[in-house]
Amino acid sequence: KPRPEWIAVEEFLSRTVVHPDAAVQQAIRTAAEAGMPAIEVAPNAGKLLKLLVQMSGAHRIxxxxxxxxYSTIWMGRGLPRSGTLVTCEYLPQHAEVAWANIDAAGLGERVEIRLGPALETLAALEEEEREPFDFIFIDADKQNNSRYLDWAVRLGRPGAVVVLDNTIWEGAVLDPGMDPVNAQGIIEALKLLGDHPRLDATVIQTVGSKGWDGFALARILPAQQ
Ligand code: SAM
Incomplete structure (x- = not known):
């Protein structure tokens, strides 16, 4: 689906501006070797995540x-030395490959992979009464997007940044019949982003190696007294 010129431009931008390091490139390579799907964010999006982490001064992701x-390492590169990152994955094979990559990137001490369905992990994180997160990146099963946004508001501090990936889905947001499994969850999440009293959001439409898609960027607002 991506047009060849979109891919060529992205490759040009990647080597001219983005400069992915060896560790993130290893994440791409090992995923392919393990037969995992190439559904990680594009290099320019990974670099954007890192810059957003740094610009927002996030300590807890x-x-x-x-x-x-892949995105874990990009974001980890934006963390200060004392920063931490919790990442949720339910497939043991993915978690295993990710752990080797994260450790090789020198982030093993600061990153915790939580294995299991994310909704269960998120409930467990709330029970653990951790300090609130400063930065939340949502990029899993699209059907649960709205639930993940609700959890982001519960687990994030006022002022925290929320990034939600895959918001255009080749235009399926206007034509849900194109992907009955995922489109509804994406549309619901966009409506929630527009209506939620604790979220202030925008959505950016993109093209590139991942085709025609986009991401939402939101800020968690303080609860009304
Ligand atoms: N953020 C990654 C990156 O850019 O490098 C890509 C993540 S990929 C699009 C989605 C991942 O979420 C997959 O590894 C999948 O196994 C995992 N996943 C899907 N549904 C999940 C769930 N309910 N709980 C936890 N992980 C889930």
Missing amino acids: LEIGTLAG
């Missing part, structure tokens, strides 16, 4: 959807 740790 929550990621929903680990795969091989």
Whole structure:
């Protein structure tokens, strides 16, 4: 689906501006070797995540959807030395490949992979009464997007950044019949982003190696007294 010129431009931008390091490139390679799907974010999106982590001064990151740790490593690169990242993954094979990549990237001490369905992990994190997260990246099963946004508001501090990936889905947001499994969850989440009293959001439409898609960027607002 991605047009060849979109891919060529992205490759040009990647080597000219983005400069993915050896560790993130290893995440791509090992995922392919393990037969995992190439559904990680594009390099320019990974770099955007890292810059957003740095610009927002985030110390505690929550990621929903680990795969091989590609976006995890990008975000981890933006953390200060004392920073931590919790990432949720339910497939043991993905978690295993991701762990090797995260450790090889030098982030093993600061990253915790939580194995299991993300909704269960999120409930467990609330029970653990941790400090609230500063940055939340949602990139897992699209059917649960709205639930993940609700959890982001519960587990994030006021002012925290929320990034939700895959918001256009080749235009399926306007034509849910294109993908009955995922489109509804994406549309519901967009409506929630627009209506939620504790979220202030925008959505950016993108093209590139991942085709025609986009991401939402939101800020958690303080609860009304
Ligand atoms: N964020 C990753 C990156 O950019 O490198 C890509 C994540 S991939 C799109 C989605 C991942 O979420 C997959 O590894 C999948 O196994 C995992 N996943 C899907 N549904 C899940 C669930 N309910 N709980 C936990 N993980 C889930």
